[in-house]
Amino acid sequence: MPVTTIADRPVHVDDEGFMTEYQEWDEDLARTLAGTIGIELTDAHLEVIRFLRSDFEQNGVTPTLRRVSTVGNIPTKTLFDLFPKKPARKMAYVAGLPKPAGCI
Amino acid sequence: MTLTETAPLVVPDFGDDAEDRKMAFVCSKGTLDMAYPALIMASGALEQGVETHIFFTFWGMDMINKATTGHLKFTPVGNTATHMPQALTPLPGMTAMATHRMRKQLEELDIPDIPAFLTHLSDMGCHLWACKMSVDMFNLDEDDMIDELDGVLNVSDFVELIEGAQTMFI
Numbered sequence: 001m002p003v004t005t006i007a008d009r010p011v012h013v014d015d016e017g018f019m020t021e022y023q024e025w026d027e028d029l030a031r032t033l034a035g036t037i038g039i040e041l042t043d044a045h046l047e048v049i050r051f052l053r054s055d056f057e058q059n060g061v062t063p064t065l066r067r068v069s070t071v072g073n074i075p076t077k078t079l080f081d082l083f084p085k086k087p088a089r090k091m092a093y094v095a096g097l098p099k100p101a102g103c104i
Numbered sequence: 105m106t107l108t109e110t111a112p113l114v115v116p117d118f119g120d121d122a123e124d125r126k127m128a129f130v131c132s133k134g135t136l137d138m139a140y141p142a143l144i145m146a147s148g149a150l151e152q153g154v155e156t157h158i159f160f161t162f163w164g165m166d167m168i169n170k171a172t173t174g175h176l177k178f179t180p181v182g183n184t185a186t187h188m189p190q191a192l193t194p195l196p197g198m199t200a201m202a203t204h205r206m207r208k209q210l211e212e213l214d215i216p217d218i219p220a221f222l223t224h225l226s227d228m229g230c231h232l233w234a235c236k237m238s239v240d241m242f243n244l245d246e247d248d249m250i251d252e253l254d255g256v257l258n259v260s261d262f263v264e265l266i267e268g269a270q271t272m273f274i
């Protein structure tokens with residue numbers, strides 16, 4: 001796994017650039033990650049990211065879009081507005097988690 | 105002091121600059137097992153930012169007819185992939201049992217039922233179309249069909265709409 005520098009600190013990432021170490025992430029880092037894909041984090045973004053992080057911590061897998069809407073109570077349309085085009089992967093990237101593995 | 109050299113920053117390619125892709129699915133079947141493939145693939149396409157259209161025709165109308173959308177069935181009759189003795193499959197209650205079992209398996213995987221799945225796809229921006237000829241043939245009007253439907257199209261309008269799309273007939 002490559003180690004790269006994000007926000008002046010060493011961070012473990014996979015070949016695509018997704019973070020691999022849960023503990024290395026914090027919200028400052030999230031702002032930098034979001035910035036690299038043209039997203040400026042707002043409270044609405046952070047609410048989504050915090051749900052992803054806590055759900056991952058409990059279940060060990062990145063939640064799918066449907067799970068974010070049904071369990072996290074954040075409407076799917078909102079997710080597409082906040083993280084345009086590929087919300088599932090963009091959310092995971094900013095949250096420092098692996099890409100979601102589930103199909104739906 | 106040790107200096108550790110780190111790799112250059114790699115940002116995942118989310119395809120924001122890629123050319124717009126389109127996918128279209130034609131759903132012509134009204135059984136539970138044949139309803140899911142298009143919906144699952146459409147969901148994957150939408151997650152990838154692909155413009156997605158589903159055209160419901162013939163028996164596929166059962167997927168969007170309010171009276172039937174929540175009651176699709178799976179039958180082992182004529183389906184050798186169930187690996188049941190084929191002579192047993194037409195026995196009374198067999199289709200109900202097979203349907204119940206399949207629904208349970210899907211539920212265990214947290215896969216939504218057909219009505220909830222169609223709502224989810226619509227929320228993701230999926231376009232849902234009913235076939236004009238099938239609507240006429242089954243004497244349906246718009247009130248008979250799910251609210252998420254974008255409209256009723258004839259084939260020629262649908263073909264025009266999906267120009268350039270990767271299309272799958274199910």
